[in-house]
Amino acid sequence: xxxVGPPLALEAxxxxxxxxxxxxxxxxxxxxxxxxDLIVRCRRVPKRGETAHGEGLRTAAGGKGANxxxxxxxxxASTTMxxxxxxxxxxxRLRAGLEGEGVNVEHVRIAPEASSGAALILxxxxxxxxIVVMGGAxxxxxxxxxxxxxxxxxxxxxxVMPLEVPLEVVRAVAVEARALGVRSVLDAGAAGQDxxxxxxxxxxxxxxxxxxxxxxxxxxPVTDLESAAGAARRLREMGAREVVVKLGDQGxxxxxxxxxxxxxxxxxEPIDTTAAGDAFTGCLAVSLVEGVPMPHAIRRANAxxxxxxxxxxxxxSMPTAEAVAEFLRERGSAA
Numbered sequence: 001x002x003x004v005g006p007p008l009a010l011e012a013x014x015x016x017x018x019x020x021x022x023x024x025x026x027x028x029x030x031x032x033x034x035x036x037d038l039i040v041r042c043r044r045v046p047k048r049g050e051t052a053h054g055e056g057l058r059t060a061a062g063g064k065g066a067n068x069x070x071x072x073x074x075x076x077a078s079t080t081m082x083x084x085x086x087x088x089x090x091x092x093r094l095r096a097g098l099e100g101e102g103v104n105v106e107h108v109r110i111a112p113e114a115s116s117g118a119a120l121i122l123x124x125x126x127x128x129x130x131i132v133v134m135g136g137a138x139x140x141x142x143x144x145x146x147x148x149x150x151x152x153x154x155x156x157x158x159x160v161m162p163l164e165v166p167l168e169v170v171r172a173v174a175v176e177a178r179a180l181g182v183r184s185v186l187d188a189g190a191a192g193q194d195x196x197x198x199x200x201x202x203x204x205x206x207x208x209x210x211x212x213x214x215x216x217x218x219x220x221p222v223t224d225l226e227s228a229a230g231a232a233r234r235l236r237e238m239g240a241r242e243v244v245v246k247l248g249d250q251g252x253x254x255x256x257x258x259x260x261x262x263x264x265x266x267x268x269e270p271i272d273t274t275a276a277g278d279a280f281t282g283c284l285a286v287s288l289v290e291g292v293p294m295p296h297a298i299r300r301a302n303a304x305x306x307x308x309x310x311x312x313x314x315x316x317s318m319p320t321a322e323a324v325a326e327f328l329r330e331r332g333s334a335a
Contacts (some may be wrong), residue, residue: 030171060313063138207235224250283297307323
């Protein structure tokens with residue numbers, strides 16, 4: 001049975017404090033998707049052939065890559081985004097939104113004659129959601145974008161990659177990061193067997209799927225802590241150096257070179273779970289750059305994910321470093 005660690009101390013490790021006190025900001029490069037989210041609240045999602053009534057339409061900037069870039073920036077990292085937006089009304093809004101969050105958008109290009117990526121989100125009472133993603137301009141991210149950003153990758157502390165852009169691009173980034181000695185963090189959102197066939201698990205330093213994605217990658221159902229541990233072992237066998245399985249209200253399970261641990265979640269009443277995993281991934285990436293040991297980094301990431309569930313929308317819900325620190329002070333240790 002996986003080990004459940006003791007409550008973790010609130011104090012940041014000495015090396016992380018030193019990192020901040022030296023005036024250093026984590027340098028994070030994000031290669032991924034940029035979407036406009038169309039959110040409809042409903043009491044329940046419709047069954048096949050049924051029409052259900054919604055309770056309002058809201059647009060909000062999203063896309064796993066852009067969400068994670070905003071998360072990293074709000075957490076204090078110097079963040080650069082590589083991606084594409086469409087030649088439509090959403091494109092300028094999405095790019096300007098990232099820039100307004102302090103994200104470097106020099107490598108966010110316009111894909112001619114393409115629509116921006118979009119996500120249709122049905123948000124049920126209780127915060128659960130159903131999402132349909134249309135890739136649009138995200139499918140135009142190419143090896144040329146990676147090549148153009150190579151100097152930035154070389155200067156980065158870590159590169160964060162979700163799977164909503166072409167897999168060959170993700171693979172090229174992972175290979176380049178490994179060659180340059182830059183830590184790679186792969187959020188396995190939208191994972192398929194093609195990611196396994198391309199050998200992605202063996203090319204990344206930190207692989208972070210949720211339960212569904214872990215099942216897709218390993219072919220093994222993930223329904224509880226024990227099956228999550230089994231999936232993590234399989235992903236390690238496939239070459240991933242560190243595996244962090246996101247388990248929703250059960251927290252997260254880590255298996256890596258230095259050990260294993262289940263880090264419980266913080267109990268909350270969610271408003272909208274959209275992008276909670278992106279807040280988790282961004283916080284995990286930044287914390288590891290700051291020198292925070294993995295179990296403590298996961299605890300911080302759990303706090304970030306919990307905070308994201310308390311706000312409607314994707315990018316609007318990404319918490320700041322101050323909000324995460326305050327949440328941890330208030331909660332003490334995860335239940």
